[in-house]
Amino acid sequence: MSAGWLVSDISTVTGRNLRRLVRVPTLIAFATVQPVLFVLLFTYTWGGAVHPPGVAHYIDYLLPGIFVLAIAFGASQTAVAIADDLTTGMIDRFRALPMTRSAVLAGRTAADALRNLFVLALMTGVGALIGFRFHAGPGAALAAIGLALAIGVVFSWIFALLGLLVRDPESAGLGGLLAVIPLIFTSSTFVPVTTMPGWLQAFAKVNPITLTVDALRALCLGGPTATHVWQALAVIGGLLIVTVPAAVLRYRRTTATSIYTCVSSDYRTRTLRTALDTILASAIKNVPGGSK
Amino acid sequence: MRERPAIVTDGLTKCFGQVDALAGVDLEVAAGTVLGLLGPNGAGKTTVVRILATLLAPDAGRAWVAGFDVVTQAAAVRRSVGLSGQYAAVDGYLTGRENLRMIGRLSRLDRRTVRRRADELLELFELTDAADRTVRTYSGGMRRRLDVAASLVAAPAVLFLDEPTTGLDPRGRIGLWRLLGELTGQGTTLLLTTQYLEEADRLADRIAVMDRGRIIAAGTAEQLKAQVGGDRLELRVAPGVDAEALATSLAGLGSGAPIVDHEVGTVVLPVANGPAILPAVAARLAATELRVADLTLRRPSLDDVFLTLTGQPVDALPGKST
Numbered sequence: 248m249s250a251g252w253l254v255s256d257i258s259t260v261t262g263r264n265l266r267r268l269v270r271v272p273t274l275i276a277f278a279t280v281q282p283v284l285f286v287l288l289f290t291y292t293w294g295g296a297v298h299p300p301g302v303a304h305y306i307d308y309l310l311p312g313i314f315v316l317a318i319a320f321g322a323s324q325t326a327v328a329i330a331d332d333l334t335t336g337m338i339d340r341f342r343a344l345p346m347t348r349s350a351v352l353a354g355r356t357a358a359d360a361l362r363n364l365f366v367l368a369l370m371t372g373v374g375a376l377i378g379f380r381f382h383a384g385p386g387a388a389l390a391a392i393g394l395a396l397a398i399g400v401v402f403s404w405i406f407a408l409l410g411l412l413v414r415d416p417e418s419a420g421l422g423g424l425l426a427v428i429p430l431i432f433t434s435s436t437f438v439p440v441t442t443m444p445g446w447l448q449a450f451a452k453v454n455p456i457t458l459t460v461d462a463l464r465a466l467c468l469g470g471p472t473a474t475h476v477w478q479a480l481a482v483i484g485g486l487l488i489v490t491v492p493a494a495v496l497r498y499r500r501t502t503a504t505s506i507y508t509c510v511s512s513d514y515r516t517r518t519l520r521t522a523l524d525t526i527l528a529s530a531i532k533n534v535p536g537g538s539k
Numbered sequence: 540m541r542e543r544p545a546i547v548t549d550g551l552t553k554c555f556g557q558v559d560a561l562a563g564v565d566l567e568v569a570a571g572t573v574l575g576l577l578g579p580n581g582a583g584k585t586t587v588v589r590i591l592a593t594l595l596a597p598d599a600g601r602a603w604v605a606g607f608d609v610v611t612q613a614a615a616v617r618r619s620v621g622l623s624g625q626y627a628a629v630d631g632y633l634t635g636r637e638n639l640r641m642i643g644r645l646s647r648l649d650r651r652t653v654r655r656r657a658d659e660l661l662e663l664f665e666l667t668d669a670a671d672r673t674v675r676t677y678s679g680g681m682r683r684r685l686d687v688a689a690s691l692v693a694a695p696a697v698l699f700l701d702e703p704t705t706g707l708d709p710r711g712r713i714g715l716w717r718l719l720g721e722l723t724g725q726g727t728t729l730l731l732t733t734q735y736l737e738e739a740d741r742l743a744d745r746i747a748v749m750d751r752g753r754i755i756a757a758g759t760a761e762q763l764k765a766q767v768g769g770d771r772l773e774l775r776v777a778p779g780v781d782a783e784a785l786a787t788s789l790a791g792l793g794s795g796a797p798i799v800d801h802e803v804g805t806v807v808l809p810v811a812n813g814p815a816i817l818p819a820v821a822a823r824l825a826a827t828e829l830r831v832a833d834l835t836l837r838r839p840s841l842d843d844v845f846l847t848l849t850g851q852p853v854d855a856l857p858g859k860s861t
Contacts, residue, residue: 252647259644267632270673336628340689343592343622345614346645 256347260354261361264328268362277324278362282317282370289313289437290377299439302468306379310370311463312436314395315456317370318363319431322402323423325359329410330419338501349495356403363399367392383469391466394479398459401486402427408494411501435460455482543606545570545697545728546591550600552752553586560586562752563600568745570696573729575743577736577841582749584732585625588701591730592622605696618647621690621698625705627682628689631675635666635685638674639692646693653692660688664718680711687715697728704738716741736841746841750849760841767839767847769794772808772816777830782806788827792819798846807846810836 268274286306294305302308329352332338341351371379381388406423413419433447434440434456443451451457462479465472546568553561561583568574576584589595591604593613602609605619629638636657643653661670664684674682687703703719704712719742723729733739739746740760747757756763772793776782786797786806794811810816814836824831 256645259641263630263633263637263641266637267630270632336624336626337630339589339594339624340622340628340642341645342594343617343620344642344645345617345647350645 256350257354261357264358318399319427326406326410326419326423330416359403387466404490411497548602552599572744575739575746576732578749583752621695623690627686636670642689643692664688763844773835775833777832
């Protein structure tokens, strides 16, 4: 299997996802309205109350944090999309084609990365209008964007794996957000970790999101960056080494383990119907004065 | 000249947890022919298709498609087959044309071939007018046609269609049958699963009847009907009349035991000597005073084949085994 076909397969799948991105209303909202809302809402509601030490404008502190927030929220749509492809039989169709197996996931995450690039540009633009500046020069700014894209790739693969495991689109999306929200709020995304109670600090300091946001912040605000960036890269690399093979492996055998997808939809409906009838019958029997 | 069979399976078994989905399936489908895999829900039809399309590995037994082993040469099998599963697996947010082109590219066709094949198939499946609309706007029948078209983009030697007309209205079903008839005239080997006896009768050269993970009969529709033999006297009970009591009253009259379909409320009696049986039946009915709404004497249908082979009508088998 040549590398040329791998690239071709990934770009075909990426093309599919980019088309969906501009045609599905939810996806458009996740990529446009939501990031802008994050920038404006958090700046104007929390900006007056939160004064992180050493930062003149809260937006300079905030924006690197909500880069990660917006990317993580957007990536939850990958869990939805992959679970949706599973339930609609798209993944079965792909698995019966002579294409590279990992391309379905790689193409999806590649499309996510392109979307994230757009989201980062949009947020930076809106942020700039209300006072955000990169303080460490263009090189550091580009590095920050690159690092944000890298953590985005991690989120996409984690959510792809989640979608493959959960299988139900709505549960996958909700489950993803429920996992992301506590992680984001127990990190340095909005406030310095040092203001948190001691027991929470212990976790917040090693929270992968803290490590990433701190590195992004260092690249945006200036100051010593090397340690932060190495730590962030180590976290990103570590997570990718685990999640990419896990997701690809899960994809390869995803439908093979479930009886549920191996029987016809009709059969499932009938089974559910029988179960429902049984429950109703027993419920009626157990009602006092019900049929004897 | 006898060609190598397009599909061969040898003792396929597959078990999901406690449930034996396949309990030793042997099939052989000659190249260029249509096999109808007929059976009730949960008989194991889909499992057979999924194994042949390399989506699922068998627990035991072997299978070859287009001469390639589905387990050890899965990649070669995937280059030779087209699969249309039970759901219309097409992307609702892409247009019909984009869907076909995507599948074509992922089937490793070059861009020019992909464009040409997509246009040809859109034309063949009467989707040209809707080609540049997103599939979300399609009717169920159009989606299903596009789904079958997608499985044909790479012009596969072997095509698997898993219940292709499920969910279609009668008009859509007949339209798809016509298209499939045209396709198989061009040398594609087709394995078709269906619960509709009429569908198997209409499309398939040979029919294999599956029940509870086994092939319980195989042959042409005519052979299967001949195997059942004789004519069928079908009595539909009047409302409130017990079909079982009617069957009991008819015992001993026909060439075999009467078979009761409780869901439809019919009793089917195999008879050897045709209309000559009618006076005797009328006498029994008069004696028992069981009222009958309808009475038909006919040639055996595939329904009867199924009834005779399994002792149960095709759509009344309980979902207790898969």
